[in-house]
Each structure stands twice: as C-alpha cells, then as structure tokens.
Amino acid sequence: MLSAEDILKIIKSEIKGELAHSFPIISTTLPGFPVPLYNSQKSQKYWLVPLLLGKKVRGLAIFDLSGKLVSHGILSPNVMDEGKLMDKDFFESVPITVLDKIRKQHRGVEFATPFLSYDETPRKWGWLLQVEKENEAPKSIFIGPQGWYEKQVPDGREGI
Numbered sequence: 001m002l003s004a005e006d007i008l009k010i011i012k013s014e015i016k017g018e019l020a021h022s023f024p025i026i027s028t029t030l031p032g033f034p035v036p037l038y039n040s041q042k043s044q045k046y047w048l049v050p051l052l053l054g055k056k057v058r059g060l061a062i063f064d065l066s067g068k069l070v071s072h073g074i075l076s077p078n079v080m081d082e083g084k085l086m087d088k089d090f091f092e093s094v095p096i097t098v099l100d101k102i103r104k105q106h107r108g109v110e111f112a113t114p115f116l117s118y119d120e121t122p123r124k125w126g127w128l129l130q131v132e133k134e135n136e137a138p139k140s141i142f143i144g145p146q147g148w149y150e151k152q153v154p155d156g157r158e159g160i
Contacts, residue, residue, distance in 0.1 A: 001065040007034040007047045010067050015051070019061065023074050026051055029058045035091045037062070037125055038117050040140065046070065046122045048091065056085035057145075062122050071123050075145065086145045091116070094127045094143050102129065102141060102148065109133040114143065119151065 002010075011019075011031040020027040032050035039045050044065065051059035061072040075086060094114050103111075110132050117128035119142050126144035140151045 001044075002047075002063075002067045004034040004036075004047065007049060007063050007067060010063065010069075011049045011061055014061070014069065018069075019072055022072065023059065025074060026059050026072075029053050031061075032057075032088055032091070034063070035116060037122060038115055038128075040117055040128060040130075042115060046118075048116065048125060050088055050091055052088055053082060053085065055088050056082055057088055057090070058085060062125075090145060094129070098143055098148060099129075102143075106131060106133075117142075 008031060011034070015026060015029070015031060029051040032052045034047040034049045036044045037046040037048050046065070047063045049061040049063065050057045051061065057075055059072065059074045062070045064070050076084065112130040112132075114127040114129040116125065118125045119140075124142070124144075126142040126148075129141040129143060131139040131141060142149055142151065
C-alpha cells in the first residue's frame with residue numbers, strides 16, 4: 001500500500017500530464033493532501049485527492065492503494081462561480097449543519113463516528129454515518145457534497 005506522500009507525488013506528475021489532457025481546467029489546480037477512503041467495514045480501499053483552487057475543490061482524483069488512477073474529474077463542471085464550489089474542509093469533517101438536519105430527522109438513534117466511505121463504487125463517495133435504533137434494521141447515511149441520503153441495510157447482510 002502506498003502512503004499519502006507517495007500518492008501526492010503521483011498526482012503532481014499526473015496533473016501535468018494525463019489529467020490535464022482529459023480535463024484542461026485541472027491544470028489550474030493544485031492537489032490537496034490525499035484522504036483515505038474506506039469500505040463500510042472501515043478497511044481502506046482507496047485514496048481521494050481533492051484538486052484545489054485555493055480553498056475550494058475544483059475536481060477529484062481517486063487512486064487505489066497501489067497508486068493506480070481509478071477515477072478523476074471535475075466537480076460541478078458547469079459552476080463558473082468559484083464561490084459555489086465545495087470547501088476543502090469537507091474532507092476533514094461532516095458539515096455540522098448537515099449533521100444537525102440528520103439528528104432532527106432521526107431522533108433517539110445512536111450515531112457511529114462518520115468516516116469517508118463509498119456506496120458500491122468509489123465514485124459514490126461521502127461521509128458514512130451508520131445509524132442504529134433499537135428494534136429497527138441498521139441504516140447507513142451517506143453525506144456527499146450535494147446532500148445526503150439514507151440506505152437501509154437488507155436483513156441478514158452486514159454492511160453495504
């Protein structure tokens with residue numbers, strides 16, 4: 001498994017080469033520090049690398065643990081107003097306003113500590129908040145840049 005520093009070296013060279021050819025707008029960005037992306041059982045499977053325009057996220061690259069580029073692209077490609085781009089702080093913690101909305105909707109439940117995960121494919125990444133309430137099936141809530149959604153775990157199946 002490559003370290004975050006190894007991934008950072010790879011992305012820096014990719015921004016000047018292959019990535020810039022795919023999405024020229026990426027050439028004006030700088031890579032942020034790679035963030036681990038875990039499966040639902042909290043085992044790291046990927047690295048997320050935000051492509052930054054100052055303190056805003058213009059794009060994203062996803063690498064597997066061996067350093068192979070899995071996916072890359074521009075977030076909100078039609079947004080020309082940089083103020084509408086996602087803040088890089090999103091990769092550090094779940095926005096408190098979103099957590100407050102979820103808490104209001106799910107009163108009386110236990111929330112596990114959220115972690116960056118994905119729903120079936122690393123392209124559907126976000127903060128995973130696992131929810132358990134007595135006498136109810138566990139639920140998984142994914143919190144992404146565009147909002148959040150709830151996914152119920154089918155009976156007899158662990159995780160997602």
